[in-house]
Amino acid sequence: MFPTQTLEDNDVDMGFSEMSDAQLMEQLGQTVPADEAPATPEEIRLLMQQEFQRLLEDAQRETRFGEELSEAFVSNDLPKDFEEEEEDECWDRSALEHSEYRPYPNKTAMLLDVMDNLPRCRFSSTQMAMIIHFAKQLGAPDVPSLKAFRKMQQTLQSTCGNKPIKITSQLGNVFYMNDIRETLARNMANPLVAPHLHFYPEETDGPISETYQAERWMEYAPSQLTPMFSRGHKRFWIEELAQLKNGTFVIPRTLIVRNGVLISDVSIAAQASDGRWKVLDEERTVKADDFELDYDDLLAHFGTLVWVNNAPVSPMPNEMRQLVAEDEDLFVIMASPWADDVSGNRSKQYNKHMNMYTGNGCLPGRLLQQEYHVHFISTSPTLHQLNSLLPSRDHVKSTEKEPVRCYNAATNRMCRFIIRTPGLPADNPQQSEEASHIGGNSNYPCRKCQWGGTQIEKETEEIYHQCHLAGIARDAARVRQNLEEQIHLSMLGDSNAVTEHQRATGTKDKITQYWVELLLAKSKALKMEDR
Structure with missing residues (x-):
């Protein structure tokens, strides 16, 4: 692999360890004048290291590229100043509408943008320029210049990006x-x-492992959950008349997933002899696949549906239809x-x-x-x-x-x-802040109920046992009343009374506290003026 130098006949069997300093210098292409001192071992070692590195580079160039490509490789055309790089148009912008990789003009631009936005591997402009240069040298199609690539990214960011919204808080921040x-x-x-994505609550006989299996979703009314399902171009809404494949007329009340199948609890409906519709005292559970005709189909067939007096039906069609177009589905995302x-x-x-x-x-x-x-x-x-x-x-x-x-x-x-938003996950300090609660180290440490008291009171038998039972729940009306009382006390300039009230009720709100401190300072300033 490495080129070698021809040794004299008398040096063929001589190893480096047996050579003199002059012989080593001669093998490395160095001639020591007679009037100069011989090279030291350290100088010889450095010369050998430099020569070995030169031979290695020459051998690698010849082996990988050949003699004719080595110079071209060394004198590459990588731009020295990327800001002054000419912008090229390597794609036809008019063809963007028909691009298979829209909003990207082509596959190369898409892959480069994905590579440049890897969250765990950020590339600098210099590194991206090297990648673009290598791609051009390898003959990849539609490779843009770095300047054109950055301009394309700016266009994508303005048209497809998520622009942050400027917000001014109640406190002016x-x-x-x-x-x-x-x-x-x-x-x-x-x-x-x-x-x-799962848009319907799910009933399971086993352990609960998903959010849509928890009881929290069931606490919502059916109209507050996803109110419809579609099959093809038909859309079946709850509280609307529909027909099953067996000809039965039903009004779906709920949409629930059970054993992996979407089902509906329905009320049976029928048409009376006078042409009016009535709801029978019968309920069933049917699969979503059993539905055949939706409300629009029945309306086209029967005309206006007239119900008997006091029929337990909601206005038809479902009022939530007004929120979407005729060809759009409506979902609820938690x-x-x-x-x-x-x-x-x-x-x-x-x-x-x-x-x-x-x-x-x-x-x-x-x-x-x-x-x-x-x-x-x-x-x-x-x-x-x-x-x-x-x-x-x-x-x-x-x-x-x-x-x-x-x-x-x-x-x-x-x-x-x-x-x-079925819930606001957080640790205990954050949950207390969200609930306008003073915190877990207060006399009233529970953010959900009104249990608590002084340290001596909490050690009594009665209050101690109440800690292990369900207490009186804190509610928004009572919290609001406590906060209004704190504002009233702060207007009087009594900071100690405000602190005692917060300790006695366990209620303290971050936003209200801003105004409490402002009112206390204002009250103090007014009192100083009266003196």
């Missing part, structure tokens, strides 16, 4: 947050995520946003930031545990959790009147969805 509606819409449009304080520093010094995230509760637990399905919403070093939750609450409530329109990758058609 400015922060930015991602829209939870757009986050969940991307879940629906993602072909890797959409097929795994989202559970949570927040917690984290350090914004890489060092050990703690720099508190309040971060807020959300997850899609319609996904199985094995997917929710993946980082891919943890969606960032906002962060701020100045906000409390309640301040960051308020804008998200408004976004969620807005979907009840204006459901989010998006593409459903599972059905390959447009749909709309409503967001509901």
